[in-house]
Amino acid sequence: MNIERHEYDVVVIGAGGAGLRAAIEARQQGKRTAIVCKSLFGKAHTVMAEGGAAAAMGNVNSDDNWMVHFRDTMRGGKFLNNWRMAELHAKEAPDRVWELEAWGALFDRTKDGKISQRNFGGHEYPRLAHVGDRTGLEMIRTLQQRVVALQQEDHEQHGDYEAYIKVFQECTVTRLLKDGDRISGAFGYWRETGSFVLFDAPAVVLATGGIGKSYVVTSNSWEYTGDGHALALLAGANLINMEFIQFHPTGMVWPPSVRGILVTESVRGDGGVLRNSEGERFMFKYIPEVFKDKYATTEEEGDRWYTDQANNRRPPELLPRDEVARAINAEVKAGRGSPQGGVYLDVSTRLPAEEIKRRLPSMHHQFKELADVDITAEPMQVGPTCHYIMGGVEVDADTGGASVPGLFAAGEVSGGMHGSNRLGGNSLSDLLVFGRRAGAGAAAYVDALPARPKVAQEQVDAARTEALAPLERSSGENPYEVHHELQRTMNELAGIIRKAEELTEALEVVEKLKERVQLVGAGGSRIYNPGWHLALDLRNMVLVSECVAKAALMREESRGGHTRDDHPGMRPEWRRKLLVCSTEDGGSITVEEQEQPAMRDDLITLFDRDELSKYLTDDEMDEFDRIAK
Numbered sequence: 001m002n003i004e005r006h007e008y009d010v011v012v013i014g015a016g017g018a019g020l021r022a023a024i025e026a027r028q029q030g031k032r033t034a035i036v037c038k039s040l041f042g043k044a045h046t047v048m049a050e051g052g053a054a055a056a057m058g059n060v061n062s063d064d065n066w067m068v069h070f071r072d073t074m075r076g077g078k079f080l081n082n083w084r085m086a087e088l089h090a091k092e093a094p095d096r097v098w099e100l101e102a103w104g105a106l107f108d109r110t111k112d113g114k115i116s117q118r119n120f121g122g123h124e125y126p127r128l129a130h131v132g133d134r135t136g137l138e139m140i141r142t143l144q145q146r147v148v149a150l151q152q153e154d155h156e157q158h159g160d161y162e163a164y165i166k167v168f169q170e171c172t173v174t175r176l177l178k179d180g181d182r183i184s185g186a187f188g189y190w191r192e193t194g195s196f197v198l199f200d201a202p203a204v205v206l207a208t209g210g211i212g213k214s215y216v217v218t219s220n221s222w223e224y225t226g227d228g229h230a231l232a233l234l235a236g237a238n239l240i241n242m243e244f245i246q247f248h249p250t251g252m253v254w255p256p257s258v259r260g261i262l263v264t265e266s267v268r269g270d271g272g273v274l275r276n277s278e279g280e281r282f283m284f285k286y287i288p289e290v291f292k293d294k295y296a297t298t299e300e301e302g303d304r305w306y307t308d309q310a311n312n313r314r315p316p317e318l319l320p321r322d323e324v325a326r327a328i329n330a331e332v333k334a335g336r337g338s339p340q341g342g343v344y345l346d347v348s349t350r351l352p353a354e355e356i357k358r359r360l361p362s363m364h365h366q367f368k369e370l371a372d373v374d375i376t377a378e379p380m381q382v383g384p385t386c387h388y389i390m391g392g393v394e395v396d397a398d399t400g401g402a403s404v405p406g407l408f409a410a411g412e413v414s415g416g417m418h419g420s421n422r423l424g425g426n427s428l429s430d431l432l433v434f435g436r437r438a439g440a441g442a443a444a445y446v447d448a449l450p451a452r453p454k455v456a457q458e459q460v461d462a463a464r465t466e467a468l469a470p471l472e473r474s475s476g477e478n479p480y481e482v483h484h485e486l487q488r489t490m491n492e493l494a495g496i497i498r499k500a501e502e503l504t505e506a507l508e509v510v511e512k513l514k515e516r517v518q519l520v521g522a523g524g525s526r527i528y529n530p531g532w533h534l535a536l537d538l539r540n541m542v543l544v545s546e547c548v549a550k551a552a553l554m555r556e557e558s559r560g561g562h563t564r565d566d567h568p569g570m571r572p573e574w575r576r577k578l579l580v581c582s583t584e585d586g587g588s589i590t591v592e593e594q595e596q597p598a599m600r601d602d603l604i605t606l607f608d609r610d611e612l613s614k615y616l617t618d619d620e621m622d623e624f625d626r627i628a629k
């Protein structure tokens with residue numbers, strides 16, 4: 001059977017911030033580049049990003065610089081981050097934001113006309129470049145505009161807008177193809193017609209985002225089914241840090257139909273406070289030892305910080321997300337929650353109504369439309385929601401290259417940069433910094449290739465057979481039921497607070513679900529058939545869920561986005577251990593420990609001894625003392 005076939009130098013899978021920035025770079029380096037995305041072009045998670053992009057530009061507080069940002073990022077990730085990624089990110093984020101502005105982005109301004117920067121949890125200084133609470137939309141608009149500008153150049157030079165960069169929207173990739181150990185292409189289907197499409201390409205950049213749809217309560221939308229994570233695994237690459245999932249502290253809890261939808265951290269950054277059903281501003285009770293000297297211990301000091309940051313410590317509502325999410329969880333469990341099982345987030349008593357509407361227009365609109373709550377006059381009810389996965393494809397920090405030659409990854413699908421917990425705002429900047437690097441890495445890889453890898457027909461046939469299988473079992477298992485069971489299992493047994501028995505039970509259920517996925521059937525034809533699409537996505541969701549639960553069971557400590565009820569507290573001997581997930585054949589996931597290289601001397605000496613002693617082992621501290629002498 002003939003399959004539609006295209007030949008490119010670089011295929012970028014995903015059209016969010018990471019994918020677009022990677023594609024722009026690959027095209028700028030002269031590579032014929034395809035952008036493939038399963039949703040409509042322009043509809044990616046990046047569009048939903050509200051708060052902003054973190055970059056130490058020092059526009060609002062001139063004390064900010066890359067070293068402060070690097071320290072905040074490492075602290076937020078509880079020192080488990082790939083420090084080289086954190087370094088590159090902190091150093092390059094300002095240039096990437098300025099570059100966006102040069103391409104037409106219109107950021108909010110300070111009074112003296114610079115790009116304005118707002119406060120966010122875990123960032124020592126105001127650092128998030130933003131456009132109201134619609135920053136992601138502006139980022140995507142600008143990157144798309146840049147793609148169009150490049151296409152116009154190509155039209156002038158080659159008479160064809162799509163000569164060097166072409167978008168394939170509503171096209172889902174289901175398999176990566178290999179020639180020996182190297183990438184040779186990608187196989188997918190058009191969502192609308194169900195017909196298949198083959199990309200011949202020596203380099204593939206994964207930029208597919210996260211895995212949130214494996215959980216019931218999530219801020220993520222339908223595309224987040226862990227496709228890139230699974231595609232990488234099935235192609236022989238490793239995933240790291242899969243046990244670390246960020247439960248954003250503030251998702252909507254009511255009404256049920258909107259449960260999980262994000263309430264941006266900007267609400268707290270702009271003065272919003274959290275209270276329990278007794279009216280107590282409870283976060284003061286939950287400042288952990290490692291952050292004690294950095295956060296206000298009284299409401300008065302916390303409030304003063306909004307107008308005088310030099311002489312006061314920040315309020316504990318702005319602790320890193322994992323801390324706030326756990327605190328909310330504990331308050332609700334202790335019976336001090338709101339009627340619908342969350343806590344109260346109040347900005348109405350903190351800012352004038354007009355100011356709220358100006359600074360948080362989307363939040364105002366979201367609550368009014370979806371919950372009939374006017375946030376200028378009453379508090380919101382909020383609770384934790386599965387938001388972001390820190391884990392992903394293990395990549396080389398400088399090039400985004402995975403262990404499989406020709407495979408690159410950037411953005412949320414890659415792992416390492418954020419360690420055990422991501423700071424708000426560090427994703428948008430991550431997309432730009434590492435999207436650019438992955439695009440450049442892929443281009444350099446293609447330049448250095450002695451010969452173009454070839455697509456093997458057997459692999460295309462196998463991918464086609466695999467994709468058609470659910471349609472041939474039209475009376476098989478219902479994909480929606482299997483999906484729901486997976487979501488419920490992950491939420492209840494591998495969620496925000498974990499313990500060994502529950503994780504073991506989760507793995508038993510996932511194992512059974514894996515078998516059921518093999519029996520899932522979809523009625524109807526290949527033409528726009530969401531049941532069939534879900535049946536195909538389920539393979540990916542069960543694979544990544546197995547990684548999450550297995551790694552979570554293995555890590556016997558609590559750190560960042562991984563909290564073990566039966567192993568509370570961080571254990572220094574676990575800090576440098578990465579848990580690496582892989583699979584031989586898509587069957588079972590193997591998880592192995594791998595030691596993370598020690599931080600470079602010039603970077604580790606950016607930290608105080610006292611702070612490091614809270615995270616490092618005694619041996620590591622001895623080494624630090626030797627270096628610091």
Ligand code: FAD
Pocket residue numbers: 013014015016017018019036037038039040043044045046047048049050051052053054135136171172173174207208209210219220221223227228262387388410411412413424425426427428429431
């Ligand atoms: P995405 O932007 O999600 O793009 C993924 C792309 O991959 C999509 O185009 C999708 O169609 C495509 N895709 C997926 N699977 C396939 C497949 N199999 N075949 C083809 N295409 C595929 N971060 C911040 O730094 N600041 C914020 O203020 C902020 N606010 C947020 C608000 C919300 C509501 C959410 C959900 C997240 C927020 N984040 C924020 C996180 C941040 O938005 C995401 O981590 C980031 O946008 C991910 O970008 P990405 O490029 O990796 O993926």
